[in-house]
Amino acid sequence: MQISMMDTSHIHTRQDFVVLLQAMHRDLQCNPSDWGNTALLDFLEALIRYAEDIPHYYRNTGQAVNADNASWRVFADMLLGARIYE
Template identity: 35%
Template sequence: MTSDELCECAKAVSTKAGFVDFVEILSRDYVSNRDEWQNDTLDQFLLGLSGFANDMGGYYKNMGEAVDVEKITWRIAAEMLIAATVYEG
């Protein structure tokens, strides 16, 4: 799956079940495309997740989306995981 396709999958997440499915897709992508992940170790991934969580208000503002980052949705949680694959923490 391309990174654009993963992002589209994340945007489609709206329920807990959808989030679980997305995490399974992301896990399979890691196995198949690990070399394409900038943060391909657990410590890098977690630092990327932390960095994105810290900065995500600015990200959504730049994207033109009004997102209350204190009350995230299943979609936002999925997008946080996508961001963690590349975001520098």
């Protein structure tokens, strides 16, 4: 499965999150052109913006996720979003 198509609804534990990080690492190595933010500085800037905007993502996609409640899934969604967020 492509990282861009990954469903994060199954990410509940630290180990699930580690698996996601491993997949993201492989994806960046194999498909850097799919990432809008390959430099750490760009990625972190996008992560900040995405973390601020993620409640809108959940609302716009009809997901009943409270982004103010920290969870492995919310962290995963933030990282995945920061890959391409502008």
